[in-house]
Amino acid sequence: MTLAASLVRRGAAAFAERTALVFGDDSLTYAEVDRRANLIAHHLAGHGVGKGTHVALLVSNGLDSIPMEFAAIKAGLVRVPLNARLSLDEHADMVTGSHATVVVADAALAARADELAARIPGLRAYALADLLAPVAEPVGEPDVVLSEDDPSLLLYTSGTTGKLKAVVHTQGSYAAICSNILANLLDPQPDSVMLHAASLIHASGTFVLPYWVRGGASAILPGFEPASFAAAIARHRATEINLVPTMFAMLHGSGALDGADLSSLRKVIYGASPMPRPVLERSIEVFGPILTQYYGQTEAPLCIAVLDQHAHADPTLWGACGMPATDVELRLVDEDGAEVPAGEIGEIALKAPFRMQGYFEADELNARSLTGDGWLRTRDLARFDERGYLHLVDRTSDMIITGGYNVYPREVEDALAAHPAVAECAVVGAPDEKWIEAVTAFVTLRPGATADEPELIEHVRARIAAHKAPKSVHFVDAIPKSAVGKILRRALRQPLWEETR
Template sequence: MVLAASLVRRGAAAFPDRTAVLVGDDSLTYAEVDARANLIAHHLRGHGVGKGTHVALLVGNGLHSVPMEFASIKAGLVRVPLNARLSLDEHADMLAGSHATVVVADAALSPRAAELVERVPGLRAFSLDDLVAPVAEAVAEPEVALCEDDPTLLLYTSGTTGKLKAVVHTQGTYGAICTNILANVLDPQPDSVMLHAASLIHASGTFVLPYWVRGAASAILPGFEPASFVAAIAKHRATEINLVPTMFAMLHSTGVLEGADLSSLRKVIYGASPMPRPVLERSIEVFGPILTQYYGQTEAPLCIAVLDEHAHADPSLWSACGRPATDVEIRLLDEDGAPVGPGEIGEISLRAPFQMQGYFEADGLNAASLSDDGWLRTRDLARFDERGYLHLVDRTSDMIVTGGYNVYPREAEDALASHPAVAECAVVGAPDATWVEAVTAFVALRDGASASEAELVEHVRARIATHKAPKTVQFVEAIPKSAVGKILRRALREPLWEQAR
């Protein structure tokens, strides 16, 4: 395996004068990014923060996001990114669970860092601005002996369970994430520019290193706002963008794409959650035949399977998440761990160089998730079609058992989403004395649109089996989602079961 630190050094040596990072009207060359990364490592080392230290990062998207990441990788630190949207209690729990002893914060998040210092015994806080402050003497490259099994990232994920757990990626697995992306999704050229609007601590950040090793640039926005995002495509002549489905829906609903200059775009990438068919149809119409979907998990980023732009030309494949990536083995297993037959539904189990080392200090969870010979259970249910495309069905934890039949929420959600009045929806199982679980839908309507419960139920029944249709429909303002745009079915399901107790 190639080490992540080796890839950082390789890009810095190969392209010192090229532009690496663009933020608004500011930019950094490869040499400047590398020099600032060395400065950060130098300052932290002066405070006794070296290889193996767990360092929490309260760093939003900005000019020094990439230097901070590269400093951590080269110095052998174990970075623990904290999502700024989480509460103080959640941040404190993450620090305790990860054994982080240091927090680095940018200016906007320094108040939260101060709160955490008060809350967490022994925690030290450092300002990112101070860590990039120049020093009189020349700052050398961090001289740290690293190997492929050295942890480099503890990334918290709740998945759909609501229970926070930290995924451990190493120098080797993080390097393999880079090569996985280059082999399966992207082929950046020296003139390529990826526009980042999603937080770099999640999937969007995994694209930075592949662009770095190819001499390409990362244009970084502080967050996603439709009008400024579209303006930035033209400003930076972005060649690739990476979005989640909710972002596409916002772009279309706000009308900012009308008359927009999208001529620089070569590829539009999406993932993180299922794309509603109407949103996909509109996106292909607006952006053209350049869409690519990836399926992955925090435990195995970024690409377990890929539906490329050629597959998007066939509408019958729009429900697929793609063909397996070239560097992954996949098998579908039944509840007893035996392979399922052709076309049958099973849990995805995989083995790949980019999969996590394991969950941090979670022996029981690791035993349930990782086999002795290296296979990872994903808890995702899927089937292969006759052409070898993988079709996700649902999470094992989200499956509804009603009247003895298995119902996969996504089937009902796809049928509901095809109704013109539906903006977004989620389907869960509610306790029921007769059926054990009753299929229950939550629906947010489009602005100005109307639909009755009976109308939506009939719409679904006309498209899928009757037992899969909702027994009831509850209308809501919005569907709850995670920080990366995934529908949180548990947030809808749990109150229904609490009420029944």
């Protein structure tokens, strides 16, 4: 199995003088990125930070975020990315839970690193700028022997339970993520430019290495803002962009794409959460027939399945998450792990080289999620159609059992989203004396639009079975979402159940 560190070295050697990164008015060549990575690793080694050390990263999107990542990969460090949006308490829980002994921060997040160092005994904080300080003699590659099973990334995911858990990826699995993307989703060329607006610690960051090994460039924005993002497509002549559905909705709602120069785009990629059909229709209208969807999860990034641009030409497939990736062995199973009959709903189980090594220090969770013969049980429920396309139904923990019937929230949400007044919606189960769980909807309306509860309930009843329709509808200003745009149903469900205690 190829190592992630080997891919970093391969790209640096092959494309030394090509532009690798662009941030604002600054840019770095492949050779410059590689030299910065080696310099960071050199300084860390001087502080006794070597192979196997768990290093928390408070590094925002910027010119040095990729050199920092490559330094950790080549030096055999275990990087623990921290989302800058989280609170001090959340960061402290992640640092202590991951056993990180070092935190590296950029200038914007240095104060938070100092707060963590003051709170957590033995935690050492280093400024990223100091790790880039020049030295008298040229710095070579980190002197470290690596293997495919060496942990390389410890990435926190809250999943559907809300309880923090950390996924461990290795030198081998992280390299396999790169190969998976190249085989199933992207074919970067030396003139390719991927525009990054989402945080590089999430899915967006997995696209960097595939471009690196093919000679392409990564144009990085500090964050997502519709007008500046639309302008950046033309400024950087971006050939590919990667967005979550919420970003598409913001682009369309803001008018930022009106008159924008999108002529450089070859592919528009989306994932992380389901795309509402009205948003997808508008996106195809605006960008053209170049949309591709991926389905994956932190435990198995990035592509478990892909709905490519050719499939997007068939509106009957817009509800599918795609065909299984070519490097994935996938089956749908029941609670006992037995494969379900064709056409029936089952939990997605998979084998793949890019699968996580496991959850960090979570033996019980690993026992539930990983079988002895190498299958990962994803907790995602899905079915195959007669053409072999995979259709996600929901998470096992989100399923509602009302009056003895299984109701999958996404099916109800899709029906609600088809109402012209609905901007966003989420469906959960609420406690109910008669039904045990009552289907309950939370809805935000489009600006200027009106709708009432009976109207929306009847709208759903006209589209799906009556027992699946909401028993009640709550109108809210916003639907809670995670940092990557996933709807947090638990944030809506938990207060409803706490009221009964």
